[in-house]
Amino acid sequence: LKVPPIPRFLRPLLLAVGCILLGERAHALVLPTLASFPGPTSSSRSLSPQGTDSFRSGSMPNKRARGMSDGDASEVKQSKITHPAVLTSPTLPTAAGSGSTANFPTASFISLANEYDEKQKRRDELSRPLQSVSRACHTAVFHLHRGEMDTALALLATASAELQRVKEVQVAGEEEEGGKFGAFKGANEAYVKAQAMVTFFQTGRLVRLAQLPHASYHEYLPGVIGFAQELQRYALRQGARRDMASLQLCKQLVEALNAELMLFDFRNGPLRVKYDSVKYVVRRMEDTVFELSLQEGVEVPVGATPAAEGVAVDASTLVVDGAEFEVMRAEMEAYDAQREDVIKQCRDMQKAAKTSIYQLHRGNLDQAKAQLDSVLAQVTEMMPTINANKGLRAGSFSAVLEEYAEGLLFYRFLKDGLVLPMEDLQPCNAQEYLGGVLDLTGEVCRWAVAQATKRETAKVEQAREMVEAVLGSTTSLSGLPGNVYKKLNGVEATLKKLDTIAYELSLTRKSGAATADAPEPAANAE
Secondary structure (H helix, E strand, O other): OOOOOOOHHHHHHHHHHHHHHHHHHHHHHHHHHHHHOOOOOOOOEOOOOOOOHHHHHOOOEOHHHHOOOHHHHHHHHHHHHOOOOOOOOOOOOOOOOHHHHHOOOHHHHHHHHHHHHHHHHHHHHHHHHHHHHHHHHHHHHHHHHOOOHHHHHHHHHHHHHHHHHHHHOOOOOHHHHOOOOHHHHHHHHHHHHHHHHHHHHHHOOOOOHHHOOOOOHHHHHHHHHHHHHHHHHHHHHHHHOOOHHHHHHHHHHHHHHHHHHOOOOOOOOHHHHHHHHHHHHHHHHHHHHHHHHOOOOOOOOOOOOOOOOOOOOOOOOOOOOHHHHHHHHHHHHHHHHHHHHHHHHHHHHHHHHHHHHHHHHOOOHHHHHHHHHHHHHHHHHHHHHHHHOHHHHHHHHHHHHHHHHHHHHHHHHHHHOOOOOHHHOOOOOHHHHHHHHHHHHHHHHHHHHHHHOOOOHHHHHHHHHHHHHHHHHHHOOOOOOHHHHOHHHHHHHHHHHHHHHHHHHHHHHHOOOOHHHOOOOOOOOO
C-alpha cells in the first residue's frame, strides 16, 4: 500500500479517525502505515487490538521506535500478560503481648457484653408490641374521624392491655441510662392522643391524666397537644357541614388548653416546639368560627355538644381540669429547679475532673488524685437526689461521672499500667464507664506521643496494646447507646496513629539512632 506524503500536523487526526471507523481492525491496517513514516512523531504510538485506548493514552511506542519487526508483536503481548514472579501469601499479624491482656479487665467486659445482650434482647422483644400499639392508636384516630366509635374503642382496649403488659416488663435500669424507653414513650403519647379524642366525642371535655394509668405528664402533655392538632382537622370538616355547635366546642377546648399551657415554662426543647403549634390551632379555630358566623342563616350557639354523640353539656362546666394542670406545672417546676441546681454543681465537678487529667499529663499524680477524690465526694453527696429522680442523671451529672471515670482510669494506667474494671468505678453505670474508657484512649495516645519523643518504645507499645484491647472488647458489644457508639470511630483513628508512631520509631532504631545519644529528658513522675 503506497501512501502519499501526509503533512505531520494531519497525521494524528487521520489516525484517530481511522481507529474510530475500523475499531478492532485498526491495528492491522494502520500500523504498517505508521512504520513507513520517517522518524518518530507525536502520533507514532501503537494501536492495541482493543481499540484506541492505548493510542490516546500514549503508553506504548510503535515497533519502529523500539526497533522491532512485525513478528515480535506477539512476543511483546505475551510478556505483558505473563507474571514472571511467583506470588506468596503475606505474613499474618502477631497478637499483642501477654502483658496487655493481664492488665485489661477482660472479665468485666464479658460481663458488660452479657448485660447489653440481654438488654438488647428485651428491647427487641418490646419494640414490636409497642409498634403495634402505635399503629392501633393511629388507626383508632382514623376511624374516629370517620365516626366509627365502636371500632376505635376496640382498638384502644387492645392497645391499653398491651401497654400495661409492656410497662410491667420494661427494660430494667433503662431510666438510669437516659430516661424512659423511647418506643414506650412514643406509644404512650399516641394512646393519649387517641383516648383524648374518644373522651371529647363522649363528653366534650379534655381527658384527664388520672384516666390514663400508663402515662405520666411527660407523655400526657405531648399527647394532648397532638390531640389539639387533630381537633383542627375535625373542625374543618364540621365547618364544611355548617356544624357550629361542634366548632364552638372545639374552639372552647383548644382555648382552655392553650391558656393552661401558657403558664408552663417549657424551656427550649421538643415540648416547646410542639406547644408552639397550639397557638396556630387556636388562631385557625377562631378564624373558622368567625368566617362561618358571617354566613347567612348560621348562628353561634353557646354550650353545644359534638355532633358525633349529641350529649348535652352544661355551658358553665370547665372543659379542662385546671387543678390537674396546676399539679403538673408544680411538678415540672420542682424538677426544673432540681435540674438547675444539679447543672450548677456539675460545672465545678467537671472542671475539676478535666483539670486532674491536665495534671496527669504533667506528671503531677498526687495533685490529680486529690482532685479526683474531691469529685467523688461531691458525687456521693448528690447521689440521694439523683436516685430520687432518675431523669436528673442524664446530661450534666452523667457527663461528670464519665469525666471522672476517664481521669481515674488514666491515673491508674500511668501508675500501675492497667485498666480498672467497672466494679472499681462506682457509682458509674455501664454507659458512663464505657464512655470513660473510650475517652481514655485519646489521653493515652497523647501520653504515647510524649513518650515517643523520648524514644520510649516499650511505653508506646504498651499504649498501643491497651488501645487495641479497648477497641476489640468494645466492638463486640451489641446495643451500645448512640453517644458511645460514635466514639468507636475516634478509637480506630487513635489506634492507627499509634501504629504510625510505632512504625516511625522502628525506622529510628533501624537507622542506628541510639537512645543513649538522645538528650536526657526531664524525669517523669510516673
